[in-house]
Amino acid sequence: MKSEKSVVKIYKMKVAKTIESVRRLVKNARNAGEKIGFVPTMGALHTGHISLIETAKKKCDFVVISIFVNPTQFGPGEDFSRYPRPINAEVNICKKTDVDLVFVPAVRKMYPTENLTWVTVEKLTEPLCGRSRPGHFRGVTTVCAKLFNIVAPDVAYFGQKDAQQAIVIKRMVADLNMPLRIVVCPTVREPNGLAVSSRNQYLTERQKKDAANIYQSLQTCRNLIEAGTTDTRQIIAEMQKILQRIPSVEIEYISIVDAETLESIEKISGKVIAAVAVRIGTTRLIDNILVDAGT
DSSP states (O other), X not given: OOOHHHHHOOOOOEEEOSHHHHHHHHHHHHHTTOOEEEEEEOSOOOHHHHHHHHHHHHHOSEEEEEEXXXXXXXXXXXXXXXXXXXXXXXXXXXXXTTOSEEEOOOXXXXXXXXXXXXXXXXXXXXXXXXXXXXXXXXHHHHHHHHHHHHHOOSEEEEEGGGHHHHXXXXXXXXXXXXXXXXXXXXXXXXXTSOBOOGGGGGSOHHHHHHHHHHHHHHHHHHHHHHTTOOBHXXXXXXXXXXXXXXXXXXXXXXXXXXXXXXXXXXXXXXXXXXXXXXXXXXXXXXXXXXXXXOO
16 A cells, blocks of 8 residues: 555656665665565566556555666577667656666676675476576576665566566565565566567567467467366367467477476366467567466
8 A cells, every 4th residue: 555655755766877876765765654666677668567667656655677687697699688778768668657766787786796696496497498598597586686685675576477487586585584575467468469578579570470379379278278178288289289380480398387386287276377488580488377277
């Protein structure tokens, strides 16, 4: 619930480039009795990020967004060097969405020396994207731990599109007794069902149409489960048929896993996540849905 005080505040959005500045500004807000919301991003802001910001604004008094392309979560040959960094446009989006503080650190601020300390969440990082991206989640958990330590938020907001990431971060926060709550918000989609992603801008219009089949395969999964199908191999086979009919789509994985442990299951029961990763051209895309099949 937003405080009465926050409704009448009129100060302008701040842009901070140093850790010291962020800590000072957040401390001032907290001393004023304000609840701190945090949206960590790698920039290339889109409607998915905006939805996270809007949710944070509704629930918190002082909203911080970080824009940092984290090098430690990219593997060799991945798109770190070409990852979009339209910083001026991003700051303007933050102004329009009434963000209170934007943190835009340089890499040398976040990693001033060789990093010898890493945060690793076991088991949850091994399936799904962990199979093809070794070291990725170690980079994600380490940078999030750093950001949580810097911003000290009460609540941090993540998107369901990156379901494995959100589950891993939730577990890290719980295991390390971090004093914040993680909120996972629904995936934002294009009209054709394609999950909004910073990497969509790599796609041609034809490729975007092809990529819409990812969501179609997930919807087929949902329909089959709701119709009573419990054999995951049968469901995955039907999802494969949809994706394999598109020549531009190269399937990396189709998995149905337990929504808490991320372990593969043979029979549908309770809450499950159906997750897909594909490549279209040189672009890797992921998507998922959460389905509650009951007991």
